[in-house]
Amino acid sequence: MTTRTPLVALVAITIAISPAITPALAHAQTGQDGEDGQDLGPGASAAEQQRRADDSAGDQGMEDDREGDPPSIGRREVPDFDGRPDPGISFEDAILWVPRVLFYPLHLVFEWIIRRPLGWILTTGERERWGAFQFPPFAEEEPEWGLVPTLFVDFGFQPSGGLYLWTDNVVVPRNGLRFQLGFGGIDWLRASVLDRYRFDDQGTMMQVKVVGTMRPDYLLAAINGEGESDELVRYGARSIEGEVAVAFRPWRSSHLRIEAGVRGYEFYDTDWVNDERGEQTISDGVAQGWFEYPPGWEGYVAYRQRLEGSIDTRQRRPIEGSGVRVEGYVEQGFDLAEAQDRRWLTYGGAVGAYWEISQGRTLGLWGGAEFATALGSLPVPFTELPDLSGRGRMVGFRRGWLYGESIAWATLEYRYPIWITVDGFVNVTTGNAFGAELDGFDPAKLRMSFALGLRTVGDPDQSFTIQIGFGTDTFERGAEPAVLRITAGMQEGF
Numbered sequence: 001m002t003t004r005t006p007l008v009a010l011v012a013i014t015i016a017i018s019p020a021i022t023p024a025l026a027h028a029q030t031g032q033d034g035e036d037g038q039d040l041g042p043g044a045s046a047a048e049q050q051r052r053a054d055d056s057a058g059d060q061g062m063e064d065d066r067e068g069d070p071p072s073i074g075r076r077e078v079p080d081f082d083g084r085p086d087p088g089i090s091f092e093d094a095i096l097w098v099p100r101v102l103f104y105p106l107h108l109v110f111e112w113i114i115r116r117p118l119g120w121i122l123t124t125g126e127r128e129r130w131g132a133f134q135f136p137p138f139a140e141e142e143p144e145w146g147l148v149p150t151l152f153v154d155f156g157f158q159p160s161g162g163l164y165l166w167t168d169n170v171v172v173p174r175n176g177l178r179f180q181l182g183f184g185g186i187d188w189l190r191a192s193v194l195d196r197y198r199f200d201d202q203g204t205m206m207q208v209k210v211v212g213t214m215r216p217d218y219l220l221a222a223i224n225g226e227g228e229s230d231e232l233v234r235y236g237a238r239s240i241e242g243e244v245a246v247a248f249r250p251w252r253s254s255h256l257r258i259e260a261g262v263r264g265y266e267f268y269d270t271d272w273v274n275d276e277r278g279e280q281t282i283s284d285g286v287a288q289g290w291f292e293y294p295p296g297w298e299g300y301v302a303y304r305q306r307l308e309g310s311i312d313t314r315q316r317r318p319i320e321g322s323g324v325r326v327e328g329y330v331e332q333g334f335d336l337a338e339a340q341d342r343r344w345l346t347y348g349g350a351v352g353a354y355w356e357i358s359q360g361r362t363l364g365l366w367g368g369a370e371f372a373t374a375l376g377s378l379p380v381p382f383t384e385l386p387d388l389s390g391r392g393r394m395v396g397f398r399r400g401w402l403y404g405e406s407i408a409w410a411t412l413e414y415r416y417p418i419w420i421t422v423d424g425f426v427n428v429t430t431g432n433a434f435g436a437e438l439d440g441f442d443p444a445k446l447r448m449s450f451a452l453g454l455r456t457v458g459d460p461d462q463s464f465t466i467q468i469g470f471g472t473d474t475f476e477r478g479a480e481p482a483v484l485r486i487t488a489g490m491q492e493g494f
Contacts, residue, residue: 119418144168150182150462152489156398158217158272160184164462164490174198178461180492187216187236187272192492194461203249209261212240216272219400220282223294223382225433225445225474232277233285236270237383239263253312253325262336264301265383296381300342304333314354317458318420322356325366333384334376343375344384348407360417367410368393371437380405386433389471394429396449396469398485404433408441421458427451432474444476451485461493 145167153159162182169175175197182190189212196207216236243261250256273279286293308329314320328349335342352366370386388407389397409431416424429449434440451469466488472479 123419145170150180150490152182152491153487154398155484155486156219158184158188158215160188160190162190164492166461172197182492184215187214189214203247203255206246207244209243209245210241214238216270218270219398220294220382220403221401222403223291223385223433224404224435225402225440231285231290232279233282233290234270234273234279235282236268236272238266238268249316251311253314253316253320253323254310255312256309258305258307260303260305262301262303264299265296265381266299267297294382295379296383300335300381301337302333302335302381302384304331306331320354320356320360320362322362323354325352325354326350327368335378335381338376338378341376342378342381344372344380345375346370346372346380346384346386348386360415360423362415364413364415365411367408369406369408369438371406373405373436388431388433394431394447394449394471395427395451395467396429396485397447397471397483401471401483402433402447405436406438407431407433408438418454421456422454422464423457424454425452427469442476445474447474447482448472448479453487459493462490463493464490 145165147163147165150162150164151159152161160182161184162180164181165177165179167177171177175195178192178194178196180190180192182188192209192211194207194209196205198205214237216234218235218237220233220235221231241261241263243259245257245259247255247257267282269281269283271281273281280288280290282293282297285291306329308327310325310327312323312325312327314323314325326349328347330345330347332343332345334344348368348370350366350368352364354362354364356362372380372385374380382403385403385405386407387399388394388402388404388409389399393407393409393411394402409429411427411429413425413427418424427450430446431449432445432447434445449469449471451467453465453467453469455465455467456463467486469485470481471483471485473482
């Protein structure tokens with residue numbers, strides 16, 4: 001008992017005094033307690049003491065910075081690595097200031113009223129996967145099959161709705177089927193079927209198409225640019241068309257297409273006229289001496305074959321960019337019932353240049369001419385003549401306004417991206433329809449067409465368009481507005 005007691009007492013005393021002894025021993029070993037426990041006492045080297053002093057000053061500077069004082073070390077200037085002077089503003093940027101200033105009011109409208117709000121809606125729809133944006137014509141990559149409703153309104157014509165069904169790679173790989181059904185009333189029906197096979201991913205394909213249409217609201221204003229702007233007649237027509245086509249995309253946006261088919265027309269007087277606008281049926285217009293019955297009014301069934309192509313230096317979408325485009329076509333047809341007497345040839349071409357100003361904003365200038373020549377004793381049917389209006393070149397005019405044995409036009413268009421598959425556009429065109437081989441051409445007889453709106457791009461079979469525009473009378477008549485055109489909805493492209 002007496003032997004273990006001193007040992008236990010010694011252990012207890014050591015534990016009790018160790019917290020006081022340990023710092024003293026550590027201080028004796030280091031001479032001065034540094035922040036990281038390193039020796040900065042008399043035994044430390046001068047270099048080590050200087051380094052710790054610099055670090056301490058740096059820490060103090062950081063504390064000063066945190067308290068809001070200016071940094072103790074100034075920001076270093078960016079080195080001039082290449083030794084070359086600042087290039088300054090480029091010539092391209094300098095000349096762009098002229099149109100920027102002139103068109104700044106339009107820029108405010110297109111940028112802040114059209115592009116940005118629509119861009120927000122479309123981007124949000126894609127991100128939130130709204131159903132309408134997962135299908136054509138808005139989808140960047142459409143599903144392999146689907147069925148969507150369609151609606152198209154062209155003020156001045158009967159509106160229509162319908163269904164659009166498509167399938168891809170369902171029957172066999174690379175095969176696509178398209179079905180379009182339109183209904184605008186019991187007297188307005190349209191049905192189309194297309195079967196297409198793609199041989200590769202470059203656009204080489206073969207397709208078969210059948211289309212049947214019945215409408216009571218077709219419009220005819222004048223042929224060869226003759227007639228007054230208020231002499232409008234309406235007519236109805238039933239038509240059916242079958243076609244086989246082969247197409248190639250050999251280089252960039254260039255193309256070559258060969259097609260052949262049969263189409264037939266039957267025309268009739270209609271009661272779909274607007275008396276307030278002074279419209280008449282064709283028979284009433286003839287009776288009043290506005291013009292004679294148009295050639296082919298009795299109806300016809302024609303065989304036709306067509307060759308068209310283009311050389312386009314621009315890349316394919318979505319790259320595109322600046323470039324030039326030259327295109328042309330030739331089409332030969334004849335009436336199967338009067339093959340010797342009613343034969344014709346239509347041909348034409350256009351050339352254009354496109355400048356991508358920046359990020360898809362493109363300015364395009366192009367123009368061209370088209371011609372129709374009778375090869376037999378009977379004239380070319382009026383529905384086979386080049387059409388400058390509607391879905392043709394002067395989009396401010398309604399379809400059927402500018403038929404002619406020859407047409408000529410020049411267009412300036414500014415296009416700007418709103419979304420991946422949607423572009424806005426502003427279109428200004430001058431031109432008119434004339435007699436054979438531009439007979440009667442005179443700059444004073446040209447008209448103007450203005451249009452702006454948006455349209456989808458990328459899907460060749462179905463497009464969505466919103467457009468407002470108008471067309472004018474000829475310059476010699478004062479170029480006063482003659483027609484207002486407003487369209488909205490989905491249009492068939494195949």
